[in-house]
Amino acid sequence: MEDVLRPIYQERASHPQTLGILMIEKGSDYSPETDLFDVVLFVIVREGEEPIFIKHYAFEEKSASLHIVDERQVKEWVLLGSNRKVMNWLLNGKVLFDRNEYIEQWRQRLLQFPIEERKVKMGIEFAKLVRRYIEGRSFFEKDQWLDAYNHVLHALHHLARLSIIENGFYPEVTVWNQVKHIEPQVHKLYAELVGSEEPLDKRLQLLFLASDFFIHSKLKQGASHLIHVLEKKETSWSMADLLNEQELAVYGVDLAILLEFLVEKHILSVEKIATKGQGVFHRHYMVEKKIKKRC
Structure with missing residues (x-):
């Protein structure tokens, strides 16, 4: 298969913008990791005319999908976890071309999972957890x-x-298999929700009680990144300030509900700023003084 596709990927390898090329073959008849194609060629470029370019090929009654992706887009997918199969491609794909060990450096970074990236990803997942809860x-x-x-x-x-991120690993496509070994209590909650013979309302009631405990136990780690950003200035933040802060863009629509949740938990405090309307105030946010002392 590689021999047939060699002219395609060699042409891409000759481009100065190409940083690395990976090949991922279909593992089974129903393989979502390759979108059911027999093979995927994943080409990472320094700067493309568009963030994502895809071409489909047919050969010997087989199919191939060529993905040419801007490295900024790859970084966004990894950070946000919004295209999980890419993690598998980066870690397990066969390297066909690797300019200056670019792919190898990616793999080392994913395996080491730097603490700053970990904090950002924990913040994103915690915000989504709070909204869903x-x-x-x-x-x-x-x-x-x-x-x-x-x-x-x-x-x-x-x-x-x-839980997986907190323990220093990137979540894979098979999240429940991962968490079963890393934090079995969380896996047990999932098993009880989907497999218990209790009436649905009773299952949910128990799950909400357990979720309260887990959310409280993850609060410090989950809020760590947001607190770090807010502490960059001594004064409080308006909502406009927060939305314009590049480091907080990763929270998207979940930022507002996370702020309110952290106010309720006394992690953040609200400063009221007078408006022209009598008795109406702007809400600004800052880290609680007692939290700052702990940090």
């Missing part, structure tokens, strides 16, 4: 049990990813 609780209180179940399932998934 709160939304699930709201549905549960309205007796909308199937919608509550859906949100709790997603909340547990974010909790599992958070």
Whole structure:
């Protein structure tokens, strides 16, 4: 297969912008890692005309997919976990071309998982966990049990990813297999939710109680990155300030709910700034003084 595709990837390797080329072959008849194609050629370029360019090929009754991706896009996928199969490609793909050991450096970085990147990813997963938990609780209180179940399932998934990251690993596609060995209590929650014979409302009730405990236990690590950013200045932050802060862009739509949750938990405090309207104030945010002392 590699011999047939050699002219395609050799042409890409000759481009000065190409940093590395990986080949990933389909593992089974139903292989989501290659989007069901027989083989994927993953080309990382320093700067492309567009962030993602894809071409499909047919050969010998087989199929191939060529992905040419800007390195900034790859970094975003890895940071946000928004394209999880790319992690497997980077770690396990066969290296066909590696300019100045670019792919090897990627692999070393993924295996070492620097603490600063870990904090950012924990913050992202914690924010998503909080949103799913709160939304699930709201549905549960309205007796909308199937919608509550859906949100709790997603909340547990974010909790599992958070646990894996906290232990120094990148979450893989097979998250539950990972977390079973890293934090079996979280895996047990998942098994009880999907496999218990208890009525659904009873299962959810127990899961919310357990989730309260786990969210509290992950609070310090989950809020660490946001606290670090807020402490960069002595004065409080308006919502506009926060939305314009590049380091916080990774939280997306989950930033507001995370802020409010941390206010409720007395991690952040609210400063009221007077407006022209009598009795109406702007809300600005800062880290609680007692938290700063601990840090």
